[in-house]
Amino acid sequence: MNDQTPNTTPETAQEQEPFIPPSYLLILAIIGFAVALIVLLTQPSFGVVGWGSLIFGAILFVGWLVMTPQGGRSPIRGRTLRYGGTSVLMTILVLVALGALYVVARGMNVRQDLTESDEFSLSAESRQAMELLGADPTAPNVRLLAFYGFDQVSDRDRDALLFDEYVAASNGKVSYQFLDPDLDLQIADQYGVTRSGAIAVVPLKDGEPDVENAETMNVLSQTTLTNDILKVAAQGNFAALFLVVDEGLGDSMSLIKETLTTTFDWTVRDLPLTQLMSPEAEIRLGDPARDGEVVVIPGGRRPLSADELQVLEDYVNNGGDLIIFAGDLFNEDAESLATDPALNDFLFANFGLRFNKDMVIDQVQAFRRPQTPVVTNLDSQSFITNSSVLPNGVVVFDLTDSITVADTLPPNVEVSRLAQTSPDSYTKTDIASLLTGDPNALIKTDSDASGPFVVAASAENTQTGARIVLFGSVSPALDAIAQLSDQTSLTVAFNSLFWTTQFNDFFQSINVPQQDRPQDQFFVASQQQLRNISFVTQWLLPFGILAIGGLVVWSRRERRHEA
Amino acid sequence: MTDAPMPYDAQTHHLSEEVTTGGSIPFWAVFKREVSLYFRSPVAYAIAFALFFFLSLVFNGYIAQANQRAPAQPALIPNLVTFLLFLIGPLLTMRLIAEETREGTLEVLMTLPMGEWHFIVGKFLAAWAYYTVLVLLSLVYQIIWTQVGVPDQGVAFGAYIGAWLYGGAVLAVCMIWTAVTEDQIVAAFLSAATVLVLYLADIAASALAAQPNLSMFAEILRELGLQAHYGSTLARGVLRLHDILYFIFIIIGALFITTRIVETRRWRA
């Protein structure tokens, strides 16, 4: 037994060595490292394959060192390091090491935006907006889908810098994802993206993208991106409730209704009077979930019943907002909803305003006929009629009532006389005679009151927060008028909706102003400058170099002959 | 400093002259000689002339056409320079090692007490220094932009730094070929081809990426290319650590390979 043991040991040792030649171990180790490197370079996560091949490579490398102590040491000592096949191996190892270092650095993704305008970093305005968004617990998460093709991979790397800042500033509320418009065709189609470089901004509803409310842009612009993010994240719950009243013109206000729905994401409903009264009604006034809500009375003839009026009065007394477009009195009974004494008593008592049962006639400043006065005297202080937002200062009031403003306003009430007719205007109270169509009936008599008359007014009760706007005519809100001329009348109508609900404050919060960067301004070179530039660059610089070169070569030639 | 403790000293005590050696930085000597050669070489002046003449043609054409229609483009000239490097690089480097191999001067250099890297790094730094002078001269165009408009100085900084590093990488890659062959023309052609391939790598990669099973390969190819680390980052004013490292590693890697090739020549000679 004792004699046999020393015999077997050297034999097995000798058999094992050629079984796996050490150089094979080294080659396999390098292959392992290479695979790990490729995984690191190309896969999003290092994963099992990456770790596996890395460990595989490391074990084999250690094995190689153990099995060939000479081989392991000699590369470090120099002889084989520099000559023969080890030289190639060493070169590969050095290159792999450099590659690995690069991959690590790439993973760290250290970046610095050098641009003076911080083109690829968040502007102060955007940062503030994103911080507000991140702090808002009710705001939904927003996903940026950047459709960058393979030819834009470098742009992708670059813009990721900006997107990362959005993510950080919004405290993770904004996330982003890069998609290839050619590979992710279906998703691209969903957002109507056809070209590389487009970015879709989509809010997430329960983790799923809400494609309906997505915004897309074709080229990255930070301001647009910020505004789009704010827009899709904004849960502004605004509603306009158009009362369905007798002979009301709510159906002729489709332009306003559509724009509110599509552009401003408002909820627009027609509210029948029966629903207003019903306790089980689907739509209730004063819904606390809403950020803003306004009841619009689009003209109408039959006065509201006492019960109906009571509902409205309660609503307004609780801070509800109301806009009344007064319908015309052009009917046999010369009656309209707006001129109902009960309603006007309420308005006068609470807001110091009253519709008069009359019609303003203007022979001088009118559109086509005296019954359609044109108002140029608009209150520039008011948000609704601020001249800077109006295309021009002209609003048409067709068959309009005049509005009386109380000399003494109720407490806590502020009134703006939004629109006043010209001093040449006058009012007729005898509607029946006008109805006959007799032109003489339009002529001013001594008994007619003289203008100017208020035909539109707004009032706010600062205590309750109730805001009301009264228009003597329906015409500013009608599709027909909007299509007839420019958009001034319509803008006034929109502004009254926005003012009553304070939508303007909300809207401004989701609009980051465009930065005006001097770097984006076009360069201007005068003819003289162009001549100078041409001289310096085309003649002075290249031929100067040539001359210096010639001089140097020539001088050396001379010296050589001397020597 | 004398070589007092050295073993041979006992045998050389009777030497007539006393020579002090030590503290030498051989690559500095090589560098100085090569730089002075560049500034005395008609070829180098011809390259500079051709470069600046071409730049001026493009620049004047652009400025006349885009006047009052576009913002200042500080990256225009650096971009052009990086494109032209496929010509400048090989022309500047083709002589460096090939000539020494052909003339036999390499044999003497390799019996001097310096590692090959001194010789290669010295030559590379000289070529890079000459290129740096070209880049600095091209700053004239940045001054012009400042005169006629408001160029983004950050973009200019990034683009010029990028073009400078880019040039270093190209020159280092060209060094490999001038070490491989002793024929300067062959070295120049192979270098130009290599640089063009590296320049176009990201375009080739995007063509490959269309095939899904090649996307991984395309990604690696793109990362290997030069433009992927310059075009939309440094040239747009975004400094990324790994772009800088890419250029530095290309320089180190290429010079390492060059050193190995020169060493190999030694034991094959």
Add this chain to the structure above:
Amino acid sequence: MIEVQNLTKRYGEVLAINGVSFMAQPGQVTGFLGPNGAGKTTTMRILTGFMPPTDGKATVAGYDVFEHSMEVRRRVGYLPETVPLYRDMTAQDYLTYMGEIRGVKNRRTRAQEVLERVGLIQRAHSRIRTLSKGMRQRVGLAQALMHNPPVLILDEPTIGLDPIQVLELRDLVRDLGRDHTVLFSTHILSEAEQVCDNVIIINQGHIIAEGSPAGLRAELERGGRVLARIDGDLEQALPVVQGVPGIASAEIRMDGIVATPANHDDPRAQIAQALVSNGFKLLELRPLAVNLEEIFLELTRHERNAMTEVSDTATPEESEVASS
């Protein structure tokens, strides 16, 4: 001091040198003789650290040429066979440049000194391309002297020089040999004889003889082939020479008769006697080995004789060497 043990260099399948061992002492000029392709240049390149040996060991100035290549290079001045110089530089600039790489401190004055030493001080500021071959050779030598190395390795420094330049250079080398270890390769025996204190003869990668030039010559002349030139018909004289006792063979070559003795005895006395007694006028009778080729032929002849019949392969080799 150079010490070489069993040095072997293999290029792929070809053995350039095979187990070469020798020693070069300080204060001596050691001559290294051999035909082209014998392995002289390979050996010298190994000793200068230019290339590594495949096997064996060589120390120069106490340092192993492979393990401490840089130390060796610091102590060696090397003049390669084809003196490669930067032709666009002046001699002064070239030496200064080499001195800078070697880290010579006072290199400008040192370059002047070295140029003075090689007798080129007047042309210090001439571009190397304008110098003659001999001058370039001396610039190369000056380069090897720049750092005042204890060991000088000069690969055929006299090749291609005119006779005066050769003489000058030999003087210089002999002078240098007094305070340096000089390894000097040549293929001219007389040169080796004049310059060297010790001669090593190398052929086909191994050393075939070593010793002082005088000793080598004496040994070769004894028992070597002799050349007899006569005033008369060589054809008639040939049988006379062949008939001399102790002559193995004789043939007509080089305007005379070359006789090969059968043993190591000098056959000249018998040949002279035989020719004169047969009425031929003897013009010259001398040992044939006066230059390296001849010595080489002699040495290899002895080697070949020592081996068994390989005369068929030996003949082309002989002619090849003679023509080189």
